[in-house]
Amino acid sequence: MESNYFTIIDYPTGMPSRDLFALRHRELPELADGEVRIRNTWLSVDPYMRGRMSGQRTYIDPFVAGEPLDGAAVGEVIASRDARFQEGDKVSHGAGWRDVAQLSGEAVHKLPDLGVPEQAYLGVLGMPGMTAWTGLNRIADMREGDNVLVSAASGAVGSLTVQLAKAKGGRVVGIAGAPQKLEWLESLGVTPVSYRGKDARELAADLHKACPDGFDVYYENVGGACLEAALDNLRLGARIAVCGLIDSYNAQGPTPGPSNLSKLLFHRARMEGFIVMDHWDHYPRFLEEVGPRVANGEISYKETVEEGLDATPDAFLKLFEGGNTGKMLVRL
Amino acid sequence: MESNYFTIIDYPTGMPSRDLFALRHRELPELADGEVRIRNTWLSVDPYMRGRMSGQRTYIDPFVAGEPLDGAAVGEVIASRDARFQEGDKVSHGAGWRDVAQLSGEAVHKLPDLGVPEQAYLGVLGMPGMTAWTGLNRIADMREGDNVLVSAASGAVGSLTVQLAKAKGGRVVGIAGAPQKLEWLESLGVTPVSYRGKDARELAADLHKACPDGFDVYYENVGGACLEAALDNLRLGARIAVCGLIDSYNAQGPTPGPSNLSKLLFHRARMEGFIVMDHWDHYPRFLEEVGPRVANGEISYKETVEEGLDATPDAFLKLFEGGNTGKMLVRL
Numbered sequence: 213m214e215s216n217y218f219t220i221i222d223y224p225t226g227m228p229s230r231d232l233f234a235l236r237h238r239e240l241p242e243l244a245d246g247e248v249r250i251r252n253t254w255l256s257v258d259p260y261m262r263g264r265m266s267g268q269r270t271y272i273d274p275f276v277a278g279e280p281l282d283g284a285a286v287g288e289v290i291a292s293r294d295a296r297f298q299e300g301d302k303v304s305h306g307a308g309w310r311d312v313a314q315l316s317g318e319a320v321h322k323l324p325d326l327g328v329p330e331q332a333y334l335g336v337l338g339m340p341g342m343t344a345w346t347g348l349n350r351i352a353d354m355r356e357g358d359n360v361l362v363s364a365a366s367g368a369v370g371s372l373t374v375q376l377a378k379a380k381g382g383r384v385v386g387i388a389g390a391p392q393k394l395e396w397l398e399s400l401g402v403t404p405v406s407y408r409g410k411d412a413r414e415l416a417a418d419l420h421k422a423c424p425d426g427f428d429v430y431y432e433n434v435g436g437a438c439l440e441a442a443l444d445n446l447r448l449g450a451r452i453a454v455c456g457l458i459d460s461y462n463a464q465g466p467t468p469g470p471s472n473l474s475k476l477l478f479h480r481a482r483m484e485g486f487i488v489m490d491h492w493d494h495y496p497r498f499l500e501e502v503g504p505r506v507a508n509g510e511i512s513y514k515e516t517v518e519e520g521l522d523a524t525p526d527a528f529l530k531l532f533e534g535g536n537t538g539k540m541l542v543r544l
Numbered sequence: 545m546e547s548n549y550f551t552i553i554d555y556p557t558g559m560p561s562r563d564l565f566a567l568r569h570r571e572l573p574e575l576a577d578g579e580v581r582i583r584n585t586w587l588s589v590d591p592y593m594r595g596r597m598s599g600q601r602t603y604i605d606p607f608v609a610g611e612p613l614d615g616a617a618v619g620e621v622i623a624s625r626d627a628r629f630q631e632g633d634k635v636s637h638g639a640g641w642r643d644v645a646q647l648s649g650e651a652v653h654k655l656p657d658l659g660v661p662e663q664a665y666l667g668v669l670g671m672p673g674m675t676a677w678t679g680l681n682r683i684a685d686m687r688e689g690d691n692v693l694v695s696a697a698s699g700a701v702g703s704l705t706v707q708l709a710k711a712k713g714g715r716v717v718g719i720a721g722a723p724q725k726l727e728w729l730e731s732l733g734v735t736p737v738s739y740r741g742k743d744a745r746e747l748a749a750d751l752h753k754a755c756p757d758g759f760d761v762y763y764e765n766v767g768g769a770c771l772e773a774a775l776d777n778l779r780l781g782a783r784i785a786v787c788g789l790i791d792s793y794n795a796q797g798p799t800p801g802p803s804n805l806s807k808l809l810f811h812r813a814r815m816e817g818f819i820v821m822d823h824w825d826h827y828p829r830f831l832e833e834v835g836p837r838v839a840n841g842e843i844s845y846k847e848t849v850e851e852g853l854d855a856t857p858d859a860f861l862k863l864f865e866g867g868n869t870g871k872m873l874v875r876l
Binding site: 435468469 | 602603767771786787788789792798799800801802803804805806807808809810811812813814815816817818819822
């Protein structure tokens, strides 16, 4: 049986172009003992994957040019030599960017039965959702009634963060760009602030208008002007959870950081980077807490869906152009 | 009785000049009930005072042009209408930048009897010492055997920080400039690294040479290239205590921050600003722990002393030119 997969042909600097990605084919070997073969139905593309294209080890192994890319995916078992899996099982795993995956049963997880669409386990109930929950609760230590600011607030991570913060009694401000994103945020009870056409100073002024008392928590997905503007609007003892800095992922060279880090001093504030994988032992608790609220519609989520394996690179590249509301997905 | 004091005649931008400071005289009123009159013997000048010259409230009230400046001082009681103080008592208080202070007994503290010179309570056993201890233990949460990096390591705060870190079993690297400062650090068992003539990248390479495993703790007094170089040399789970950012205190406008804040993410690192005043209830514990070790010579400290009230502005300005080893003081 053949597997079609994407690889990168080089390690890009700056914004990757479409021709960085090449579709390749590979005949799969016989299924070995303990292995599972899966027909993928949904693929995830996520901003962190850009960091894996540098050829350098960061906190995760880099992609290797010429080899299949990987990433989160869900699919259906089509053959199994692991007793725990049977044909037809819906599963999630890490062998994305391809149509057919073959891997050890150890690296495959049956989808829980929570009555949500299977692709939710790539978004609101998957890594992005777990990232939102971890950053807000375990890193930023959000407390009831905190004022919370979230950048990229309509993205896969941000849109769950704002809802979890609202549910915890927070006053929540979300930064986004496109009008329909701002409207969605407003419909969730979030005060939307657009970053478009604003430098850090102007954005800071608008954040001040949106929440004159300042923020106890800043959930950072972007960096750049967002971070600088947020630093100008901290309350005493503020906590900044650094989840991502998408603003710099495609930079051609070093981009200067915020000029106002002294605000960390004045406000006795804390800024902490985290990687969700370190917290994965808490995933069951997250699922227990958030899963039922997604199933009953209390937590809403959006998806931006591209169709077919061929569209995977485009789906990925759109992440850096604000092209997604909620989770960016590829349906196979 | 007359009090001679310094004031500022304006709110400076950039590096203040000597003529910003004016010596004035004032006839002291009769000593009121509860008040104490003190002949100051030692005055402290500290980098944080630059922040008080902006005319804007930061974490502390700004200096008011035309009014007496203030800051830490020690002296001898020459008259008292507070039953707790008698003529001849050695005391510390906050009415520095003057020869004779008159203030409520509530704001005056008798010097402990630890057998150290009185001016030690302005340095190694005063605010700078308490700042070193607080940042290292309460903010950076230094643990036995940590690799510790300290910027401005031969200054009043840094030179105690490196010694406390050594005593706690740390491998300690200190950044400083002048050769005699680097030599002093070496004599304390600290690996010295000079910042002179190096950009962030070169400094980062030298820090890597000095401690190839990277740092668990970075005690930050400087900012600028030091911070950028330190971010490039963090270990997993590193803690950065931001005590000061002297590099930017005299900047004419916004100076860009480090371009590599993403290292906070990769290394799951935490960066936290603090103000020693918030932790002052721990001062007795600090004194109990550090006082005897200063008295018995286990902890060494240096002083850079300027003579006479007139020299106070120069002493202050030298802080920004690397003009001090250890604590900068004025002896009256």
